[in-house]
Amino acid sequence: xxxxxxxxxxxxxxxADVPTLPVVDVRQGLFGGSGSGDTSGFGGxxxxxxxxxPSARPYGGWFDEVADELDLALQDDGLSLDAxxxxxxxxxxxxxxxxxxxxxxxxxxxxxxxPALRFEICLGxxxxxxxxxxxxxxxxxxHFQSVTWNRRIRVEVTAPDEHPHVPSIxxxxxxxxxxxxxxxxxxxxxxxxHPGLTRILMPDDWYGHPQRKDYPLGGIPVEYKGASxxxxxxxxxxx
Amino acid sequence: xxxxxxxxxxGDVLGDGDPIDDAGVYDTTEGRVYTVTGGDxxxxxxxxxxxxxxxxxxxGPQHPSTHGVLRLILEMEGxxxxxxxxxxxxxxxxxxxxxxxxxxxxxVPYVTRMDYLAPLANEAGYCLAVEKALGIVDxxxxxxxxxxxxxxxxxxxxxHLVALAxxxxxxxxxxxxxNGFRDREITLDLLEMITGLRMNHAYIRPGGVAxxxxxxxxxxxxxxxxxxxxxxxxVPKLLVxxxxxxxxxxxxxxxxxxxxxxxxxxxxxLRSAGLPYDIRKSEPYFGYDQFDFEIPTETTADxxxxxLVRLRELDESKKIIRxxxxxxxxxxxxxxxxxxxxxxxxxxxxxxxxxGNSLDHIRHIMGESMEALIHHFKLVTEGFHVPAGQAYSFIxxxxxxxxxxxxxxxxxxxxxxxxxxxxxxxxxxxxxxxxGGQVADVIGAVASIDPVMGGVDR
Numbered sequence: 001x002x003x004x005x006x007x008x009x010x011x012x013x014x015x016a017d018v019p020t021l022p023v024v025d026v027r028q029g030l031f032g033g034s035g036s037g038d039t040s041g042f043g044g045x046x047x048x049x050x051x052x053x054p055s056a057r058p059y060g061g062w063f064d065e066v067a068d069e070l071d072l073a074l075q076d077d078g079l080s081l082d083a084x085x086x087x088x089x090x091x092x093x094x095x096x097x098x099x100x101x102x103x104x105x106x107x108x109x110x111x112x113x114x115p116a117l118r119f120e121i122c123l124g125x126x127x128x129x130x131x132x133x134x135x136x137x138x139x140x141x142x143h144f145q146s147v148t149w150n151r152r153i154r155v156e157v158t159a160p161d162e163h164p165h166v167p168s169i170x171x172x173x174x175x176x177x178x179x180x181x182x183x184x185x186x187x188x189x190x191x192x193x194h195p196g197l198t199r200i201l202m203p204d205d206w207y208g209h210p211q212r213k214d215y216p217l218g219g220i221p222v223e224y225k226g227a228s229x230x231x232x233x234x235x236x237x238x239x
Numbered sequence: 240x241x242x243x244x245x246x247x248x249x250g251d252v253l254g255d256g257d258p259i260d261d262a263g264v265y266d267t268t269e270g271r272v273y274t275v276t277g278g279d280x281x282x283x284x285x286x287x288x289x290x291x292x293x294x295x296x297x298x299g300p301q302h303p304s305t306h307g308v309l310r311l312i313l314e315m316e317g318x319x320x321x322x323x324x325x326x327x328x329x330x331x332x333x334x335x336x337x338x339x340x341x342x343x344x345x346x347v348p349y350v351t352r353m354d355y356l357a358p359l360a361n362e363a364g365y366c367l368a369v370e371k372a373l374g375i376v377d378x379x380x381x382x383x384x385x386x387x388x389x390x391x392x393x394x395x396x397x398x399h400l401v402a403l404a405x406x407x408x409x410x411x412x413x414x415x416x417x418n419g420f421r422d423r424e425i426t427l428d429l430l431e432m433i434t435g436l437r438m439n440h441a442y443i444r445p446g447g448v449a450x451x452x453x454x455x456x457x458x459x460x461x462x463x464x465x466x467x468x469x470x471x472x473x474v475p476k477l478l479v480x481x482x483x484x485x486x487x488x489x490x491x492x493x494x495x496x497x498x499x500x501x502x503x504x505x506x507x508x509l510r511s512a513g514l515p516y517d518i519r520k521s522e523p524y525f526g527y528d529q530f531d532f533e534i535p536t537e538t539t540a541d542x543x544x545x546x547l548v549r550l551r552e553l554d555e556s557k558k559i560i561r562x563x564x565x566x567x568x569x570x571x572x573x574x575x576x577x578x579x580x581x582x583x584x585x586x587x588x589x590x591x592x593x594x595g596n597s598l599d600h601i602r603h604i605m606g607e608s609m610e611a612l613i614h615h616f617k618l619v620t621e622g623f624h625v626p627a628g629q630a631y632s633f634i635x636x637x638x639x640x641x642x643x644x645x646x647x648x649x650x651x652x653x654x655x656x657x658x659x660x661x662x663x664x665x666x667x668x669x670x671x672x673x674x675g676g677q678v679a680d681v682i683g684a685v686a687s688i689d690p691v692m693g694g695v696d697r
Contacts, residue, residue, distance in 0.1 A: 024654070025648055047649075049627050049649045051627050051628060052627070091629070092374070092628055092630045096629070121505070121640075123633075123664075124659050124664060126659075128655045143631055143642060143644065143659070145640070147514070147521075150522065152631070152633065154631065175501065175503030175664060176503075177667060178666075179659075182663075200327060200328055201328040201331040201697075203328070210333060211335065211655075217337070217340055232337070232340040232341070233340050235340075238620075238622075238651050
């Protein structure tokens, strides 16, 4: 190849009005492969991978009802939906509230207690690690189910790698106990005020948090009839 | 790695004001440790004067009645449980991490190994989430949806029969075990006939199912259902009005509706507390709304109630399977999505030497169409790409609500998959069910939750 494409930052392909939060990755070439050379002729191709952008009102369906009720309920705490959340995303027929960490407890308490919301069951938390979202690398993702209204919402709270702290909601939803321990175990997100935040799946003396993207999958090359097959995380991928 | 240290995570285990030295602590820090391998309790304790009545017992992870590698830490005063804690993780295999290095289709044979008594429920939850993210939920052919319902319900019957069998076995009702496993064998035979495997089927795939119903399949399932009609009443006849069984189960492992809600408990445990909550009714998927069935409930909220709920759910599953078979006869068509960019290019076929590659398909790609060969190769090696975003599927597994959260970064493999396994969540209720009860009742309480450690630990 005679021309070397610039680094993503130099190319400045991200339009100014796109929020920085949803960008997951910037990829080059057709296959995303590196090392072996891209012979497809598309080596200079640059793709910005973005998560769905924040939505504006109306969200559609019962999403607006929930948002209105939340807004109303949060005003009793001296807040509003806009003040308590960074963004609201509607995508794939699901609604996600990106809640500010400091307002999470007030937010989920309203989810549980308001008769018009009644999200009785917390379906637990899990984590997602986005190493490229600077300052928001770690996401804690909750799902809440309302049996009364037959509705389900997603709540996300982000935290930076340098300070991976998120409030625990076990005091409101006891069901979240083990889920928060698992998320701590797998991502290293520390849930403040959790009654006993210890590892749950990995051994107590394990070092590192396996589901983070910087934690290797591991594995050894497998030899079969003279050929050597590399472990899955070092094989060529087509992302 | 951030600023997480051992001290931040674990704190001061020894309670000496200094968390630094605590990293190597594995043994108990108070009291005396007895290693008992049999014999009379008095003879173990006899030489000791002034021993404490308070005993901490590790039940499991290798105990036959803990339903797999579950470890229960029981603190007892005599026979009464004062504190019960469940320790898990002994079967953690990192499936969710592995999925991030496989294509979307290759993930199916992984997730099927999570809750190994309900492999099809795992596959269904995963595939539904992928289909949501792809926006193709409505495009899955109706025949594939019916095949999914039939296999899912057969699987539910098999799973409930194991729950009844092992639950009975753990409490001494050995006939329940032999009957349960005998009847489960029928469901396994049927699943083997349809999918080719007794477990770990990898049958439900994004966009449809792997195979159509085999010839004579409908007739064989009908015959098996008739056989189950005659056989399935063995356990109810033996146990429902059995005084010994009721002594062991009535009022045991009590968890009322408020407790279930607070602890997020779903499935038969929740329904035994009186709430008819079943995702097949509340959020029908795979066309469950076209079937006529009921949600069995009890109000006793105890082990006996859960036993009755599972028994009656067996009958409801039979009802659904019969209706689905009737519909299947009237619903011809493919069992994989028409979209050639997503649907697996070929199906297996039966040849002279058994199940194998479809010779017609091989003739087509090797002899007739180079484009078909390229297409086959691209789809099988690279797979399809899922648009960046998140999706959550929510289905009723035999043990309760199974939620699958998938995150895609637009690639041909998952960015993150998380399974909200019902057993994982429901096991949190062990403390609430057991504390204050007798040690013998722990067995019944855990059996009534019916945890499957493969799903708990993943």
